[in-house]
Amino acid sequence: MSAEKYLGEWRTTRWERGFAALRKFRAREGHCCPSRYHVEGNFKLGDWVSLQRYRKDLLPTERKRRLDAIRFVWDWRDYVWEQNFAALLKFKRREGHCCVPTFHRKGELKLGWWVASQRRRRKEMSAERRTRLNKIGFVWRVESKWGRLRIDHGSCRNASRFAR
Numbered sequence: 622m623s624a625e626k627y628l629g630e631w632r633t634t635r636w637e638r639g640f641a642a643l644r645k646f647r648a649r650e651g652h653c654c655p656s657r658y659h660v661e662g663n664f665k666l667g668d669w670v671s672l673q674r675y676r677k678d679l680l681p682t683e684r685k686r687r688l689d690a691i692r693f694v695w696d697w698r699d700y701v702w703e704q705n706f707a708a709l710l711k712f713k714r715r716e717g718h719c720c721v722p723t724f725h726r727k728g729e730l731k732l733g734w735w736v737a738s739q740r741r742r743r744k745e746m747s748a749e750r751r752t753r754l755n756k757i758g759f760v761w762r763v764e765s766k767w768g769r770l771r772i773d774h775g776s777c778r779n780a781s782r783f784a785r
Contacts, residue, residue: 625768639669640687647691654694705735709756719759 636750641662647653659667673680673688674695680688694700710726713719725733739754740761 633778636684637667639673640684642672643693644691650696652700653688653692654697654700655744697782705730705732706753708732709759713757719754719757720763 636698642664643655643666646655646659646661646666653670655661655667655670657667657671659665672691674697677685677695706729709719709721709732711728712721712725712732717737721733721736723733723737739759743751743761
């Protein structure tokens, strides 16, 4: 067997091992977004997933199709944003406002920090994301009772009183 053919078979086998590990991970965790350093069995799944994202444009169509079929996360930043947005919607339904205390967590999500970072990044974020946040009544500027601007606030019970 030529070295080139051997290397091709090795890559195919490695890809199949990665795909099998990802399917196992997804069945257990419910998503396809393992941490960068996650190891599944003795397979470095986090590295493998990162490589698939990096080489997306070079992947054969069939491999992309298989990854899409299990809802592979091509852009983890978008995935995390959507997870936090969904958590913010639940928070609003429960609390009646979007002023999340800074240290509020929802499971593994640090929702309060995410809300504060959206305020800080308002000018950098896409118009689509700003619009989505505006539609749910996101409060971009919050002032305290003492009149000082509070971006990373701890509480916002009377949001309408302090919002601008």
